[in-house]
Amino acid sequence: MEPILQVNALTMDFGGLRALDRLDLEIGQREIVALIGPNGAGKTTFFNCLTGIYPPTEGEMLIRRPDRKTKKLNGLKPNHVTEAGLARTFQNIRLFQNMTVLENVMIGRHCRTSAGIIGAIAKNKATRQEENKIVEDSYAVLEKIGLAEFVNEFAKNLPYGAQRRLEIARAMATEPFLLLLDEPAAGMNPLETRELDELIVRIRDQEGITILLIEHDMKLVMSLSDRIYVVDYGKKIAQGTPQEIKNNPAVIKAYLGEDADA
Amino acid sequence: MFGFEEIKKSFLTSLWFMFLTFPIMVIRVNTVQNIVEWRWERMFMIGIGSFFLSFLWRYLLERKELGQKKADLGEVDSIPWNRRIAREPRFYIPALIAICVFVLVFPFTFSLYQTTIMITALIYVITGLGLNIVVGLAGLLDLGYVAFYAVGAYSYALLNYHFGLGFWTVLPIGAGMGLIFGILLGFPVLRLKGDYLAIVTLGFGEIIRLVLENWNDFSFGPSGIANIPRPGLFGIQMSLHQATIYLYFVMIFLVLVTIFVVRRLQDSRIGRAWIALREDEVACQAMGIDKTWTKLSAFAMGATWAGMAGVVFAAKTTFINPASFTLWESIIILCVVVLGGMGSVIGVIFGALTLILLPEYLRAFSEYRLLIFGAVLVVMMVFRPGGIVSPERRIYQFKGTAPDKPKAEASTPG
């Protein structure tokens, strides 16, 4: 399998705290991979390094897409990472609360459109067409994610589960090839979680988007993932299929041991 | 509301403020003649004033909290008055006509003096709208805004002095100089976090003013530059009165241009990015928006209007010196934006007219102008951070139900 994302020996220090410790990770095309680990293991930090929000202390992050040149993510600004095709959601929801659902998704289209200041003032044909296209495309994304009914609501007025899905919609609007989901099911009820499960599979199957997700809901992780990485104290302690992970003693000790029924 | 507890609270507050203001308000020493003046009546006034104001203060705080709770529960708050008016053609069409008529006849019915004041207010409308892009839309607190205003004013004064360039030639040059300075100053500072940004822009503003004050060879120092010509009209000789009326209409024209451009910007892809940036910087970047460029564009766009307004200012007063461009000028413009409503064009116009015209007409208050401005900033932030007029940003609405043939339309209330 040719990996589309390859991370080598990624290390991140905060002062004296080593949040990531020589972490290696690979993801193949159209895979659904889960990153799990106890609280404070460094999972979110991993996403933040990938997406250019934190500068990693050491290590290498590469994307290798078929038919394209290999690209190093180190040192890229967050917006360039997004342009390169990685999009993410946030664990603590970071929607634009005072904008509507549609507008939130329209922001996601920003990096795939180009109208500038002159265009904005002149409002020429190209700009108008682009604006209309942004609205249409954004609506199309909302339909795919199942949020069309909320299109004109303010993001802050959405129910919690819908806010999480809106985060996904917004990320999808940037046309990623790899979607990073940080605890997408957190705070969802079982029904919502099941819908999310279906949604994620659909995103992979229909859009061909590869998915890396952080999740604490073990049932969801086990049913969704093709492969799982387990980290603890910033170190990778196991990797493998859900079946292998379930029976891995190190994982049970570090993680599942705390939570018997997971 | 007026229970014993409440009265006691207010009473204690009033005692506290009487104590607090005692030395500064009551006593005044004259060290030359060795006299101490005791102004006891003031203590009395403070006592009464703070007693009643503390009721009002608590009442408003309570109301605000109540409103917040309602908003948290998702109860839809009533539509703001400006939007309600804007929605009903039978309200806003007559209002619009009335405003047009008033604007047209104003300089002919009112005195020269009042026209001059109105021009000043209109200059603040332009600078306010410019600053509104920076503070209101992009959420960047720029306390050195007046520097760009100074750049525009000095561009006109100096270009005219040295090369005899006229108003209409320099107007775009002034705007361009504002833009250039906006980019030059913005580039290094925009990486900073919010409050540092405020302080550094303040620093830049003061640097520019102090340089103007001290670099005599270039700017003629504190004595300034006089005899700056008013705008010309095909070389026609005009009396002072005529020239003022002409300038008034020039201003009206420029205000309209500003409103037009600002609204277009606000409702564009860039404008959306500005607002998103204000809402959440990290998320914004993660959505692929270039933070530096977006901030810089807001900063520079704001500076452009300041530069243009500066040219008009120089033409209006015909004399400029660095004293016109102090930090407090920046803060007054900020006040205009904050009072009216950050992010709202109508709000800014309203803010400028209120803050600039009221003190002129209520002569008794003009002394207290800055005191009141300070209080306005605090009170607005505490009770109504959105300003008096709530933002009438175009809210993208998706109209039409057929999913396969969506019809996009944006409603623009206000």
Place this chain on the structure above:
Amino acid sequence: MEYFFELLLSGLTRGSIYALIALGYTMVYGIIQLINFAHGEVYMIGAFTALIVASILTMLGWNEIAILFIASVVAVVYSMAYGYTLEKVAYKPLRHAPRLSALISAIGMSLFLQNYVLLAQTSDFMPFPSLIPDLEILEPIAHLITTPEIAIILTTAIVMVLLTFMIKFTRVGKAMRATSQDREMAMLVGVDVNRVISITFIVGSATAALGGVLIASHVGQINFYIGFIAGIKAFVAAVLGGIGSMPGAVLGSLVLGCAEAFFTGFVSSDYEDVFAFIILVVILIFRPAGILGRSDISKV
């Protein structure tokens, strides 16, 4: 060489005054991450209160030391009261509001207090009695450093030691440190955060007032505007040292004071304020964490 020492000592004096103000900025910033724009005004009000008290007592013919003592105490008490009220009125209601709102409110407060003093007192410079007597034993070095200058430097040193002690060893100090680390957490473990914030403002205002009295007596005149310039400079100093760090504030102040003294002494006094602002801009752009501050990566 003599000139060099003269400049150095006047720089240290200047820096000590900045330090007394900068401490307040840094403490408040450490606790609520807000630039208290009105801090300079508290200092100015302290100086005015001292002026009023001192003038009255001078007219009554009291002796200098007693006047100095009483004027300082009254000034400190009043500044504390102002600091406390300021926080309650302008910042506390905005604790959960966006940063921008609190900042605008702070600026409003600064403008308000300046004009309050301007209107209630005067816009002119007021002569301030020189309260610190020249000690005779210091006569031999008087050409280098005067008694008031020594008093200023000493006071700053003492205040610094006391504050360090308070932060390190007292209950309040611990609560302050806890609050500045993580306010939510501090609240959960039972720290009365509102009280801690109030105390921070009160303590910061007290040191600023001391600075106000000392500088006023040293320079010999004050007006309503002294708070603004001194406030900005002290802020520059706090940033220079690393905002949030108390030793940083003192170090930054001394460095700024000396840098300014040398700049005016050797280069030009016209651009003195420009120089301070340039330092500010350069520091913030190239090393926003300051000399002693750590550059944290903000958590996402």
